[in-house]
Amino acid sequence: MTSVRIAPNLAVASVESIDVAPRRQSELAAEPDPLAFSVARVLLVAALIGAPLAFGGVITGAWVALGIVASLSLILWATGSVWQGRLEFVWSPLYIPLATFLLLGLAQYWGRLPLDRFETRQALVLLGADLSFFFLAVHLLASADSRTWRLFGPTVLLFAGSLGLFAILQIVSGTAQIYGMVDTPGDVHFGPYVNPDHFAGLMEMLIPVAILYIVGRHRRSSVAALVSLAVIATVALDRAACGDGHCGCPARVER
């Protein structure tokens, strides 16, 4: 068993992975990615792009599909690891609060403490799906080669740009329905989201990635990181009272 520290921040490291972890790159060059990893990555990105388009994943069909994609991707990741002959476990300190939160929920559920046990079960199931996405994102993107990273930045940039453009055109055209066919309560939708706050939450996550990608291309990641942090901090303060816009769990917020 070996342990290799790769970077203080995964996102920054990923943009500059060639510089930060040359040993890792040489390993990747020598050893092609198992097909299962590639398929899992495609599924993961498809789910993360599809969830906002499916009204932010608030409708039952959407979050069920997300949960199943998460499960399938987990199996693919495990299969890929077996094919590769080694398990590369990427440790993130964020696992600690997430796992604590999940364990707290499970303890409450098993201890019959919640006021509404079955609502708690549903929330736990969705939290489980969200945690799976987080785990998969960390593992599948950390082990991705430089070509995948080169594609990731433009993909996020293109997605954020087109979604923003679509949302603006939809509101400017005065369409009262999402995609011109889905009515929303209160008619306050923005883009594919019933709640405009949630759309803002999604952009809050996508914009820093896009900024890091653009600035990282010019090898000025420290400035990029600062700008990104400033954006996140500003928007997060603004959004603090408005709820979460995470594409994987707004079902809990909206329902």
Added chain:
Amino acid sequence: MILRQLDVARIEVSLRGRSRSLPFLLAVGAVSLFLAAQVWVVGIASSFERPSTGRLLLALDSNDPQLQHRLGQVYKDIDPAESVRCLRRATELSRYSRLYWSDLASACQLVGDTQCADQATEHLLKLCPMVPYYHQLAAESYLRKNRLDESLAQFRRLLVLDPTYATDAWAALGSVFDPDLIFQKVLATSVDSGVQVGYVDFLSAEGDNDAAYRIWGFVAANPGRFSLSSVQPYLERLISLGRIEEAAHVWQDLQRLAIVKGPDVEEKDNLVFNGDFEQAPLSAGFDWRTGPTNYLALDFAAPGAYHGAHCLRVDFTVGSNNEYELVNQIVPVHSNRTYSLKAYVRSQDITSTSGPCLRVSDAQQRGFEDAISETTVGTTEWHPVSLSFSTGPETESVRLSLWRPRGRIFPMEITGSFWLDAVTLECKDCAVEK
């Protein structure tokens, strides 16, 4: 050290050999399948559309309140009685879900089981004492059972929690109580003055203007504060209905309560409000209102006044030959009396032969011929313009306006600037009667 713990690290474990890879694959596979199965079951349980699907799932877990609740919703249109049974079972299995109790109350209401609906509503109130809608349900439920005091208490609480329920509350209460009693029992003490004014407007909109004016008397006597915008619909309705005397009293009350700022210097006998343009017009009640302002600019706080600090300035910025009613004001008057209107005006480069002038007409019907002052054209210094008129036998208010008729002699298009100040309207023969 702490920073090192915050780093992202990679740990590698060899999976060569079946003894390692198989347990790993089985463990991850089991977790994934468990997650997929749970998501599937929870998803189906909260979205199935056919009772048969629900029955099938109930066979797996008959004690799942979500399933019972969904089944109750599915049966709602097919079999209301079965819907009530399922929803009741859901509330038994999960006594703290407001969603289940709320749907049970609605379902019971649908089948006409008022006792069940009332019990569900009472339970909802215990669960969620801060949700206004449940207070509304409880208040209406008590009203049906003739438990009037409890109903009034619930309506009072409802209006404190969320005044947007006021119209529904008054409509429900109006079927049982008379307006004065509703005001005394529900609104007089605990509810803010804005809601009380809303009740006056509600009564007026329903056509009960006598009761509305009576209640207005109570509201105006209270020390509570409210905004002009909350009274404005009522005031405008009174003016449009020709209830000028009541409107004038409301306007006086608003000035007394300092909601409308009266003139700093009391001008005895001048009936025009804000005739010196010393404050911004409210476009409401008996203050100045603005007409369409195409191709011109109005400044109600222009310097260089004839009297005081401000005057009205009109700039005809683009040449046109339109008829304009630049500003107007409704003024309460007496019938069969003679009035005299006087104002000071000045002009600069007014091009048309048809310049601005003052006009007085009957606000309700044509009780007398319109009175029109001389026009002002070209460039002039401050000078007085005046007119006099006699009101008709049914005249209660007049419409005083700054008016520009269409020009009929070349040059017809009007450009230039015009100033108006110190507008006064006095009754000539009222003093004799006094």
